[in-house]
Structure formats: structure tokens, C-alpha cells
Amino acid sequence: MGIQKYVGRIKESGRTIRRHSSFYIGLYGSNWVNFMEDDYELVAELLTLSPNKRKYYQQG
Structure with missing residues (x-):
């Protein structure tokens, strides 16, 4: 898995107010x-309980 460059969301187009502060x-x-x-x-095991919904879990 590794460590990604950003922990929070990237900037969303059309949004003027940030979701969370740097402190958060x-x-x-x-x-x-x-x-x-x-x-x-554990999360991977829970996802196997309903394989028909995997597509929706993966899209967020």
C-alpha cells in the first residue's frame, strides 16, 4: 500500500471553502x-461478504 503524498482530499473544482483545516x-x-x-x-474480509456491491465500494 505505501504512503501517499496527500492524506486529505485533493482540491475539488467548484468548491470555495475547504472541507478540513490543516490542523484537522x-x-x-x-x-x-x-x-x-x-x-x-479486516476491511477486505468484510468486502467479500457482499461481492455484488464491490463495484460501489470501489467507486467510493
């Missing part, structure tokens, strides 16, 4: 990274 991303970004490293197998 710094505070909670490490939680997301740790979750993805530790619980990736």
Missing part, C-alpha cells in the same frame, strides 16, 4: 494511516 488533517491523518496499515485485512 494533522490531528486525524495519522489515525487514518494507522487504520489502513493495521486493519486492511
